[in-house]
Amino acid sequence: MRRELRLRHRLDFQKLRQSGQPFRNKDMMLQITPNSLGHNRYGIIVSKRLGNAVQRNRIRRQLKAILTQRHPQLLQGYDTVWIARQSCTGKPHGALLRIVDDLLHQAAIVDRTHNS
Template sequence: MPCDKKRHVKPHGLSKEERIRKAEDFKRVRRGGKRLTCENFVVFLLQNEFGYARLGISVRKALGSAVARNRAKRLIREFFRQNKAKLPAGYDFLILPKRDVSHLSYKDVERELGELIIGRPFKA
């Protein structure tokens, strides 16, 4: 049976295609991407060949327990999921928390990342 390579972008979810999953893609975005920083996050972004935004998250073990790291990842994923229609299409976003953000509310994360990413003009 032939495999149909359709893009399955969920309107309110986060599909596999919308995630950066390969180590080489993480390295490519980190090395060649534009770096944006705010109080709690570092964001690398790089134009991709797709017509949609992709998300990668990297949380260091030094930022806390597994519970804290997982909460940080959930907060970032939820920001991306809720705001992907507002994000510039065709970019890979690699988001790294600078410190433990598990104590922040979703609204705090949305405000901080939104001010950093949404509505900003990006150049290739």
């Protein structure tokens, strides 16, 4: 994921946690707020409660790959934080893809005019 598409600063995460609109399912939570940049930025939170470093990094890598793939299909101008829950551990890539797609549709940021 390109650097300009990542949330990297603690203050950005705190702002989103406090004022972002939440969308949830049993496996993940998405918090979203508009930004003034003209492109989306993504942050991923994977708690230490989810398992060892290998499991946490696996979830993080899969989410980065899914968000990079979905980025062109989304409406732009949002900051998003993706918070993985315990039930995410051990899920295959396809299951995480369905979870992310479900939350993106809940948040209504999928660009329906995009043909891919």
